[in-house]
Structures are given as C-alpha cells and as structure tokens.
Amino acid sequence: ASTVGWQVLDSGLMATEVVQNQVGQLDFHDVEFRTDGTVLLMGHENIDVTLTDSVLDLNDADRVVRNCILEEHDAEGNLTWLWRASNHIPALWCSSCNWTVPLLDAYHQNSFQTQENGNILLNLRNMDMVVMIDRQTDEVLWRLGGPESDFAFSNASDVFSQQHDAQMLNDHRILLFDNGLSGANGFARGVEY
Numbered sequence: 001a002s003t004v005g006w007q008v009l010d011s012g013l014m015a016t017e018v019v020q021n022q023v024g025q026l027d028f029h030d031v032e033f034r035t036d037g038t039v040l041l042m043g044h045e046n047i048d049v050t051l052t053d054s055v056l057d058l059n060d061a062d063r064v065v066r067n068c069i070l071e072e073h074d075a076e077g078n079l080t081w082l083w084r085a086s087n088h089i090p091a092l093w094c095s096s097c098n099w100t101v102p103l104l105d106a107y108h109q110n111s112f113q114t115q116e117n118g119n120i121l122l123n124l125r126n127m128d129m130v131v132m133i134d135r136q137t138d139e140v141l142w143r144l145g146g147p148e149s150d151f152a153f154s155n156a157s158d159v160f161s162q163q164h165d166a167q168m169l170n171d172h173r174i175l176l177f178d179n180g181l182s183g184a185n186g187f188a189r190g191v192e193y
Contacts, residue, residue: 006031006041022079024069029110037075040120042109045069045084049091065091068107070120070133083133085109085124088140093147095128096162096181111165123166123176128159130166130174144174144193160191 005020006028019033020026024045032040047067068085091106098104108126115121118135129146133139142150145160153159160178167175174193180186 006033006039008033019073019077021069021071022073023071023082024067027069027109030112032112032114034114038080039073040112040114041071041073042112043069043071044107044109046103047086049086063104064102065104065106066108068109068122068124070112070122081135083120083138085122088133088138089124089127089129089131093129094126095146096126111167113167115168121166121168121174123163125162125164125179128161128163130163130176158191158193 005018005026007015008017008019010016019031019039019041021041021043024043027042027044030042034040044066046064048062049065050062065086070081070083071079072081074080085107089107091104094104094106097106105126107124109122110125111123113121114135115132119141120133120135122131122133124131124146127146129149130144132141134141144151145163160176160180162179162181164177164179169175169192176191176193178189178191180188
C-alpha cells in the first residue's frame, strides 16, 4: 500500500493511518482532522481549458489548468463531499498567472478553514482572493480580493497579493499573510480585514 498522504501518528510517533485524496492528487498545503472523525483535504487535478481571452497566441489557446479540489471524508474514509474551483471560479480570474505556459496554476490554493456553520473559507493565492464556500450548496458566497471582489478596498495600500494562510477570527475579521508580490505595497506583511 502507498504511504503517500497525510500520516496520522500515535503518541509514539508511529503511523497508524494514511489519509489520501480519492479524486485528483493530494496537496500538502492544508488538512483538517476534525473531532468527529471527518477529514477535509485539499487536492488538485489538471483539466483542459480554452482561454482565448488571455493567451497571446490565439492559434494555440488550449491550456491545462491545475484545478483546486476540496474533498471531505467521513470517519470511515468514505468520500462525502467534493468541490472543484473551476465549477465556480473561472481560471481567467487568475491575477498572477504566466499565460504563456501550457500548465497554469490558476488557483494555487494554500489554506482553508471550516467555519462553525460548516461553510469553508478558502485562500486562492494566484487569484489574489479569499472566498467563502457554502458547504450545503457549493456556491461561493463572497469573494475578497482579486478581479471580481465583492468588497472594495478604501486605499490601494489595503490590497493584498499572493497571500497565504487566510483565517477567519471569531468576530468575522480575516487575518492573512500578504506576500505583497504584485500589490501596491511591494512588501510582505500580516494584515487583518
């Protein structure tokens, strides 16, 4: 059996279980092992897309996009929920893509957090965007940052770019690490919204 996956260790640091994606490939940025035995995993899969609005050579508009996947397993390891970013967020919204390469890492997901109501906060680094996913309907409830933000920033210096580790605090503030690679600030910082 393959041991590639999240390894669950006992108190003696011996692997007792390996948790793997059932769809696509595992992404080791984040995982949630919940007290009820369920697990939320992050993964990716490559999908073929045509991006004629963004590719310089319109004669070669076909590209492969690394799609973001979230999947939930029950306590027995059965797949109970699957979410694909491409079904809800167009790859064309990528703010930090090199559009001339054949494989686009349009989403570059790197953190998520399940909220008390079951909804999921998801950080999409290459979209310069954080989204809230309705766990019951799979729809994106809102988008913070990126080209289609549901929120306006009062100052250009408030905009984040290529961020990591977005977390919702108890009072509905969001804390994240702004890499600042393409934003107005040009430097890394911790920010709160």
